[in-house]
Amino acid sequence: MFLIKGVNVMDEILNLSINEMPQTEFDCSCGKHHNFSVHDMSIRKGAIEDLPKMAEPFKDGKILVVFDNHTYKVAGKRAVELLKENGFNVKELLFDTGDDILIPDEKTLGRIVQEQDLDTSLMVAVGSGVINDSVKFVTSRSGLPYIIVATAPSMDGYVADGAPIFSQGYKYSPVAHLTYGLVGDTDILKTAPQDLIQAGYGDVVGKITAIADWDLAVKANNDYRCDTCVTLVNRALDKCFAKAEGLKDRDPESLGALLEALTLTGVAMALVNISRPASGAEHMLSHFWEMDYIARGLNPNHHGIQVGVATPIIARFFEELADILPEGTGALCPPHEEIEALLAKGGAPTSPKDIGISKELFHDSLLKGYTVRPRYSIMQFAKDNGRLEEIADKITEEIYG
Ligand SMILES: [Zn+2]
Ligand SMILES: [Zn+2]
Structure with a gap:
């Protein structure tokens, strides 16, 4: 049935x-x-007005609303007003970081725990990456639900159960839990900084090679796949790419389609309980670059910006290996020039050179990227067929000369 x-x-x-x-x-x-299992999602113009209704089941307790200086202005203030107008008992937590970036570390997580009272029944996170991950992690450990009011379409972690955080200087991604509700108000999203919009878009472009990689893993490694999830993601990609032109001008419809694509890949991940619908070899390159930057004490590029420029690179792998790919797999990955054009259409960087990845790091990442996680990918396929070094040399030469 x-x-x-x-x-x-x-x-x-x-x-x-x-x-x-x-x-x-x-x-x-x-x-x-x-x-x-997510209870409620509202992605539309004016969606923040739905917050009180979403939070209604938790009205008998206190609502802790978490934001920083920037997200308070664009959404936190209105969220608090709406909840108070509707008779909620509200407590506010402002991260006043000045010009510094908020890091999801012991200090940030500890602050949230301190502000959680015994009668807190719900947290509302107002922000994007760091605030979402921090509130997600703390509520998962304290057994409270949380609602995310998204302020930027910057990554696909709004509907995902992992929470990338720092412990003693090291980044890891423990399993947390899924949000109770998601508010994606396009009037708020259009205030997002352009680099965060580009990052979200790059993360969506990365789904192209993630889906092709998944097909390869099914055919060459007997992995499981859910075609319903693949269809969900592909439809979201089509809609997002069709409207990508408007991202540069912060067109609300384009931003809505972008958040929808990021959210739908989250839905697909939640359905199959693996990140395959969202993440393939392009994410391995991004993680490799990020770890290198962090090890050298540098701030890495945004996750999605890196994923975006890694996507045509992985498409080059599919092209180079076309002669030995399983039947039908190559057709799932468009030519790398097409992917570069898609990135440019949405205003995102198209080459690792554009974002400061050095030739040495780039070459190294092509050779070792497959070791980032134990997951079958096109890079593993190249390695298994004795073609990895030859392809790494060729692509590096093409891009860096
Ligand atoms: Zn991603
Ligand atoms: Zn299924």
């Missing part, structure tokens, strides 16, 4: 709009039973 909200429809999630997807449970044509 195929169940969704009590109705028997197979793969029905494909017929739902994004705001209808929360609390979806169904038997899937991939043979698994999927459950998307």
